[in-house]
Amino acid sequence: MGNPIIDLLTSTYFLEIAVFPGLLSIAILGALLGWLERKLTARVQLRVGPLYASPAGGILQMFADIIKLLFKELTIPDGADRFFFIMSPVTALIIGAALLGLIPFAPGIQIANIEVGLPVFLAIVTLSPTIVLLAGWSANSKFPFIGGLRALFQQTAYEIPLWLSTLGVVIVTGSLSLTGIIDYQRNNGWLIIPQLLGAFLFIVTSTAEMERLPFDLPEAESEIMMGWQAEYPGPLFMLVQGPAFVKLYAFSALFTTIYLGGYLGPVPIPPIVWFFLKTILIIALIMLFRSTFPRVRLDQLLRQGWTTLLTLSIANIIIAYFLVVGIPAI
Amino acid sequence: MVAQGIPEETGYILFLFAATILLVVVVRMVISPRDPRPTPEKRAPFESGQISAGPGRTRFIIQYYPYILMFVVYDVIAMFLFAWALNLRALGATGTVPVLIFMVVALPPLAYALHLANQRENW
Numbered sequence: 001m002g003n004p005i006i007d008l009l010t011s012t013y014f015l016e017i018a019v020f021p022g023l024l025s026i027a028i029l030g031a032l033l034g035w036l037e038r039k040l041t042a043r044v045q046l047r048v049g050p051l052y053a054s055p056a057g058g059i060l061q062m063f064a065d066i067i068k069l070l071f072k073e074l075t076i077p078d079g080a081d082r083f084f085f086i087m088s089p090v091t092a093l094i095i096g097a098a099l100l101g102l103i104p105f106a107p108g109i110q111i112a113n114i115e116v117g118l119p120v121f122l123a124i125v126t127l128s129p130t131i132v133l134l135a136g137w138s139a140n141s142k143f144p145f146i147g148g149l150r151a152l153f154q155q156t157a158y159e160i161p162l163w164l165s166t167l168g169v170v171i172v173t174g175s176l177s178l179t180g181i182i183d184y185q186r187n188n189g190w191l192i193i194p195q196l197l198g199a200f201l202f203i204v205t206s207t208a209e210m211e212r213l214p215f216d217l218p219e220a221e222s223e224i225m226m227g228w229q230a231e232y233p234g235p236l237f238m239l240v241q242g243p244a245f246v247k248l249y250a251f252s253a254l255f256t257t258i259y260l261g262g263y264l265g266p267v268p269i270p271p272i273v274w275f276f277l278k279t280i281l282i283i284a285l286i287m288l289f290r291s292t293f294p295r296v297r298l299d300q301l302l303r304q305g306w307t308t309l310l311t312l313s314i315a316n317i318i319i320a321y322f323l324v325v326g327i328p329a330i
Numbered sequence: 331m332v333a334q335g336i337p338e339e340t341g342y343i344l345f346l347f348a349a350t351i352l353l354v355v356v357v358r359m360v361i362s363p364r365d366p367r368p369t370p371e372k373r374a375p376f377e378s379g380q381i382s383a384g385p386g387r388t389r390f391i392i393q394y395y396p397y398i399l400m401f402v403v404y405d406v407i408a409m410f411l412f413a414w415a416l417n418l419r420a421l422g423a424t425g426t427v428p429v430l431i432f433m434v435v436a437l438p439p440l441a442y443a444l445h446l447a448n449q450r451e452n453w
Binding site for chain 2: 023071072074077093094097141142149152155156157164170171225235236239299321
């Protein structure tokens with residue numbers, strides 16, 4: 001029927017990828033989250049924050065910043081590996097955006113409904129410290145290199161607790177698919193109640209995964225000058241900053257899906273509104289960490305990650321086990 | 331729409347990849363200003379305002395290396411638990427015995443490795 005290009009452009013699959021929940025909505029929400037973070041941090045510090053970029057409290061500030069950054073010159077430092085220097089932020093952004101293809105935003109609104117959604121999400125995320133190391137190494141500069149190595153070491157501290165904290169959800173629901181986890185919560189209530197410890201561990205380890213304060217060691221702007229991002233010029237800096245907000249959005253969406261019942265909620269409000277209400281609540285919580293906690297040291301993070309977080313996540317598995325099998329009568 | 335045998339997600343990821351690279355290339359070609367003759371200072375790596383000296387790729391932070399070795403081993407071990415967790419309802423309490431043995435074998439070496447990794451005098 002008709003022109004194949006028009007058929008492709010109006011197909012549901014293409015629209016899901018390009019508009020919602022795909023690229024366009026990710027870009028717009030990423031920019032709005034940047035504004036939210038600046039405004040929230042400013043309010044905590046009794047400042048005003050972005051104000052002039054629109055009548056509604058500077059909400060267009062990040063769009064203005066994006067336009068400004070696009071018109072800057074691309075300067076690549078001497079001795080840098082140009083291919084990896086440019087490809088690392090591009091790949092990081094794709095990793096962030098690919099995560100959102102797995103999230104069920106509402107019944108039927110999901111790009112890839114696969115059986116193993118939860119492990120695939122975590123597996124894609126596992127790639128990102130490698131990209132950070134590659135970016136830091138390729139810049140041929142000292143601060144990026146230190147930042148890249150810190151990302152590598154930091155990964156060893158949080159990665160195993162992150163996987164094990166979601167293992168509790170898998171034990172209780174008996175499903176690896178994100179839709180399956182939501183179906184379980186439809187009948188049995190939100191998982192945050194039986195899995196409170198798991199939810200706490202997940203939010204701590206995912207904050208470390210997102211490299212946000214108090215775990216922003218790879219980019220620590222006050223000690224190693226934005227770390228692995230130090231050498232990136234204008235447009236590439238935009239591509240480097242983007243994944244941070246996209247990952248924040250993706251992780252909050254995953255937290256909402258596996259612990260807060262996803263799009264489930266009382267009827268009069270549509271599911272997608274419930275989903276975004278919960279997600280924005282979690283995003284604001286993670287943003288408030290930034291204004292609340294001081295940065296940890298690398299050796300503190302490694303030690304706590306391998307002792308406290310690992311022990312707590314094993315305890316969480318044991319709790320989930322007894323929830324499913326029942327406490328044996330001895 | 332997508333060829334047989336290739337998952338639909340492949341198309342999504344390829345599309346993202348092409349779109350982002352295209353953005354960089356177009357920006358570079360069209361709107362980004364160009365400096366035909368950058369000075370050596372401009373292209374020098376950033377070093378807090380100092381004149382940069384020496385190679386950028388300096389020495390590794392080696393003191394946390396034991397944690398990486400532990401990570402390589404125990405990250406893989408943690409994955410095995412997912413196969414058990416998924417089938418826990420079907421296996422019941424009796425299916426847990428092998429996993430329990432597995433954990434008993436895996437955790438004491440972890441504790442010992444952690445004990446060694448935490449000793450600062452060995453760094």
